[in-house]
Amino acid sequence: MIRKILGFIAPVLLFATISKAAEIVVWHAYRAEEKAALEKVVAIYNSTKAASDVKVTTLAVPYDAFADKITAAVPRGKGPDIFIYAQDRLGGWIEAGSTVEPIDFYLDKATTSRFIPTTMEAMTYRGTIYGLPLNYKCITMIYNKKLVATPPKTSGELVTVCKKLTNAPAGKFGLVYSYADFYYHAALMNAFGGRVFDPGPKPVMNNPENVKSLELLMKWFKTDGIMPAEPSTALVTSLFNEGKAGFVFSGPWFLGEISKTINYGLAPLPTIDEAGGKPMRPWMTVEGVYITPGSKSKDAAFDFVKYLTDVPSAKVLAIEGRQTPANAAIYNDPQVAADAILKAFRKQVEVAIPMPNVPEMTMVWSPATTAMNVITKGAGTPKAAMDDAQKAVLASVAALRKK
Amino acid sequence: MKALSGHRLRFAVGLLLGALVGVGISYLLLKGAQAREVQSREERRAMVSLRALTDIIDRIGGTGDGVRLAVATWQKSNPGLISIRVLAFDGISLEASTAAADSGDKAAPRRLARDEKSIFDRGQRLRAAVETNRDEGVSRKDEVETEKLPDGTFSLAAPVEKDGAVIGMVEITMPMSTNAPQPSILFALLCLLGPVIIFFGLSLVIGDRKIPLAIAAAVLMLVSLIGYGMYSVKTIEADGRASESAVARQITAQASDATSLLTSMSLDTSITPASWDADQFRLPRGLITDTGSINEATLAARNSDNSHQVRNVVMALIILTLAIMMLIGFGAVSHVFFTIRKHDQAYLYSLPAMLGMLILVFFPFIYGIALSFSDKTIYSTNKSIAETWVGVKNYIQILGDFHIASQAADGALVFNYKNFYWTFYVTFMWTISNVAIGVLVGLILALILNTKGFAIRPVYRVLLILPWAMPNYITALIWKGMFHRQFGVINMIIEMFGGQGISWFDRPFTSFLTALATNGWLSFPFMMVVSLGALQSIPAELYEAARVDGASRWQQFRAITLPSLKPALIPAIILSVVWTFNMFNIVYLVTAGQPAYSTEILITQAYKFAFEQYQYGYAAAYSTVIFGILLVYGTIQNKITRATESI
Structure with missing residues (x-):
């Protein structure tokens, strides 16, 4: 009898499910192997869900247009169900409204605790969680194995090694990195306990720790003379590839630019003697997976987000996509653990700090860049330059918040 | 067609159409204002009730049987409320509810179901709003949310606080009062047709002379619009007073309800009922005192604000309607009409291009100019331009800032490069x-x-x-x-x-x-x-x-x-x-x-204002200034060289 009823109901149910087949659209900006890895994860997910009514499709959007497309499309309900983006725009989107769905409600301890804790912090704005972290990126120390036998652990050792390697007239330098870029400098700044915002967010560009870190930077550059002037990214790449640089501080994006002839190694950024032996703490960007408020099937979307950030998916992203997943458990996987690069970044991220995701951060870059230029070109003292930057940021933030 | 082209008829038609537009818009605006007044009255009444209840729930501590008892009592003494719900963040728990759906096995207390995510999100939004406003020292996020529901009711939500932290939310649902008063149609018709009839009479005296006819029509138009404006001011003031007494009644009623409830639960009974009449930032409006009487000084200030606004609208309408009337009266419109008729094919062919230009060029352009009069930033992208209207403030800030350079301590000139x-x-x-x-x-x-x-x-x-x-x-x-x-x-x-x-x-x-x-x-x-x-x-x-x-x-x-x-x-x-x-x-x-x-x-500076500083309104004003400069340049250049003619 029951079987008979089922036999009658099943086609009806099937029809019902087909008619409301939920398609979950994911927008991302990945290319090449990162894209292939994501698509593979999606394909596996779809095959496990073949019986249900859910189908995930992906759409790769060119990176330069991606943020604007999200900003324009999602609040008007024309966006995807899910999108993947770094946390730096998160605060802005939340403040603008109707772009990112809060997901606190869906989360339980088991889900939130499977990530590297700081990556979860990057997904949190004003105490509410808006996405699950997928991958992180941060800078670490990359060294030329031919020039450096064992990577230094402290800044003292680093400077000693670099002084030996430096021969400025010949265009050889111990340490080359985009130190005039505030993003790169943040690693040194954070070692001193420096910061851009106090809670609020209240800009504190000119706090004493920031100034101290800049003074150390200038000591490296001027007194120790171990770094070149005006270090653009192109310069960093060419010096390292010509074997004229011992160390580079840079992130995973740099690895693809290293010439085949260079035998390089990765090691955590050194601790800073001047900061009482505290490690350099780079800023980390975290690519989060967000659900949009316009999504018609948020429950199903969240299920996929959970799957995407789980161990099996993270393994595909790490091994095939060459990404560094935010899932902590994946680094126990033998294949991942054996990968020197992934291991090095995992070690580095232990001390990394998520880059602030507040919208006020956009107002920091321009004054900070100006200040960094003034300082590194010797046109002003760190204190004076950061005072100016603080003034500029305060003015912009006040203009934004005025009633 | 010849017979119709007399000045008399043209001015009469112009006057009629002008008055139709002017009085029509005035009528619609007044109707809208009255509906808004009634809505805001209802919302304020609901706000008083919600704030009174939140005040009590705060004192109970936000959770437990006390909350359920208070909510049940409150529902009984406020039959006007459709439902009350209390949410506690701890354990995502629906602490109390009088909603019909939350009975039987769904009765409170219980954990929120998966499809009730929006309730939790709303609570979290309020928590974030309270914390943001507190951290930034500015009230910019709504601490009490009002939402119109599709079924014609509306729901208000306020945060529950304990020791300075937001731990939950109270939500009430109320029916929307539908009996908004309507402005008198008879008076509108009088203002519309009166001038036209009088104009006919006058035109018999004046004869077919262009200038006197124009003056007569203009004067009649002015009288009609100003008359309707005065009527609007009076109506709005009367509605405003009605609102105040309604809210005052609500405050008195809720105060006695609250006192008796607090006494029965043996809680602290010191209350400040006037603070319940607050805006969305939980800042008291100060229109009504604790004893339930109307604060006449504040009300008078609000009335004068209103009449200022009406005056501005009437001025704008007078300019608009006079323009319409003159264009018709002096024959510009009929001229355009006959030209289009004569070259109708040409206009038809160029219509697609004109539409394209309209959508792709003129709309963004006009939108940009409108934006430049607003104070839009990334925080207010959801608000309309009208809500963030600041007039020419941006332009004054841009063009009126003459701090180009200052003297440094050592006497050197320091330029202000952002000027x-x-x-x-x-x-x-x-x-x-x-x-x-x-x-x-x-x-x-x-x-x-x-x-x-x-x-x-x-x-x-x-x-x-x-x-x-x-x-x-x-x-x-x-x-x-x-x-x-x-x-x-x-x-x-x-x-x-x-x-x-x-x-x-x-x-x-x-x-x-x-x-x-x-x-x-x-x-x-x-x-x-x-x-x-x-x-x-x-x-x-x-x-x-x-x-x-x-x-x-x-x-x-x-x-x-x-x-x-x-x-x-x-x-x-x-x-x-x-x-x-x-x-x-x-x-x-x-x-x-x-x-x-x-x-x-200039153009890169404008970009930085828009996309680094997120000051959209200011950046739009900056761009408009750039446009103005180029427009002036183009006009002068053209005049001097007549260059375009030689291309």
Whole structure:
């Protein structure tokens, strides 16, 4: 009898499910192997869900247009169900409204605790969680194995090694990195306990720790003379590839630019003697997976987000996509653990700090860049330059918040 | 049609249509104002009830049986409420509910179901709002949310606080009162038809004389619109007073309810009922006192605000309706109409293009201008332009800031590089020097290329056009690299000759030079091509004749070449000025405004205001100013040269 009823109901149910087949659209900006890895994860997910009514499709959007497309499309309900983006725009989107769905409600301890804790912090704005972290990126120390036998652990050792390697007239330098870029400098700044915002967010560009870190930077550059002037990214790449640089501080994006002839190694950024032996703490960007408020099937979307950030998916992203997943458990996987690069970044991220995701951060870059230029070109003292930057940021933030 | 073209009839039609628009809009605005007043009255009443209840739940501690008892009692004493719900964040628990759906096995307390996410999110939103406002010291996020529901009811939610932290939310649902008063249609008809009838009477006396008819019609229009405006002010004031007494009644009622409830639960009974009448930031409005009487001074201030607004609207309407009436009365409209009729096919063919222009050009343009009168930032993207309207404040800030430079302690001038006039000065210098370089280099090269019997001329020509053919951002980045302090080719050359390398981007002047060099490189090919084309079209006989007359090369150039080039060069220069004025790529990529915004031009500065500072309204005003400058330039240029006619 029951079987008979089922036999009658099943086609009806099937029809019902087909008619409301939920398609979950994911927008991302990945290319090449990162894209292939994501698509593979999606394909596996779809095959496990073949019986249900859910189908995930992906759409790769060119990176330069991606943020604007999200900003324009999602609040008007024309966006995807899910999108993947770094946390730096998160605060802005939340403040603008109707772009990112809060997901606190869906989360339980088991889900939130499977990530590297700081990556979860990057997904949190004003105490509410808006996405699950997928991958992180941060800078670490990359060294030329031919020039450096064992990577230094402290800044003292680093400077000693670099002084030996430096021969400025010949265009050889111990340490080359985009130190005039505030993003790169943040690693040194954070070692001193420096910061851009106090809670609020209240800009504190000119706090004493920031100034101290800049003074150390200038000591490296001027007194120790171990770094070149005006270090653009192109310069960093060419010096390292010509074997004229011992160390580079840079992130995973740099690895693809290293010439085949260079035998390089990765090691955590050194601790800073001047900061009482505290490690350099780079800023980390975290690519989060967000659900949009316009999504018609948020429950199903969240299920996929959970799957995407789980161990099996993270393994595909790490091994095939060459990404560094935010899932902590994946680094126990033998294949991942054996990968020197992934291991090095995992070690580095232990001390990394998520880059602030507040919208006020956009107002920091321009004054900070100006200040960094003034300082590194010797046109002003760190204190004076950061005072100016603080003034500029305060003015912009006040203009934004005025009633 | 001839018989209809009398002045009398045209002015009568103009008056009728003008009054129809004017009185019609006034009527609709008044109707809207009345509906809004009723809605805000209901919302304020609901707010009082919600705040009173939240006050009690705060004292109970936000959770437990006490909350359920309080909610049940409150529902009983407030039969007007559809439902009350209390949420506690801890455990995502629905602490109490009087909603019909939450009965039986769904009765509170229970954990929220998966499809009730929006309730939890709303609570979290309120928590974030309270914390944000507290952290920033500004009230910019709603601490009490009002939401109109699709079924015609509306729901209000307020945060529950314990020891300064938000731990939950109270939500009430209320029916929307539908009996909004309507403005009198009879009076509107009187204001509409009265003037027309009187005008007919007057026109018999005046006769078919244009000017007196126009004056009569204008006066009648004024009387009608001002009359309706005064009626509107009176109606709004009466509604406002009705609201105040309704809210006052609500406060008194809720205060006694609250006191009895607090007493029965033996809680602290000291209450400040006036603070319950608050805005969405939980700031008291101060219109009603604790004892339930109306604060006359505040009400009077609000009334005078209202009448100011009405006056502004009436003024705007008078201008609009007079314009309509005059256009019809003096025959402009009928003229346009007959022209369209006569050339209807031509207009039909150009209709798609006109629509395209309307959507792609004029709409964004007008939107941009409207935006420039608002105070929109990233925080207010969801608000309409009307809500963030600030009038000409942005323009005053941009154009009225004359702090261009100040004296430093050591007496040196310190320029304020973010000042509009500094940026304008840079833009001006940038345009002049670029166009000068472009024309000079382009003309010289064109003269060289135009030499008779010049070997492999085509090859040179192609080579010289190349800078123009390359994507300009690539050129810009290459030039930026060439100016690198340590590894740039320019400094290498300087050092080769024993000089000291220059940090190009450290000083405004040298930084400006780098952008100038880059853009000079990019702009001469265009001028060269234009000049070359014009040069080749000059008849050789002219030069021959000049030579026969014994003119020197310089005289030939002055008297023949330059005048012949004029018709081609002047439009090219006009275009080039506009391009260079708004040459975003080069400045943005090469100097990026370094050092400290000093080499920014207007358009890159506007970009930074919009996309780095997120001040959309301000940036729009900035762009409008740029447009204004170019408009003035274009008009003057056109007047002087009549250049467009020679194209």
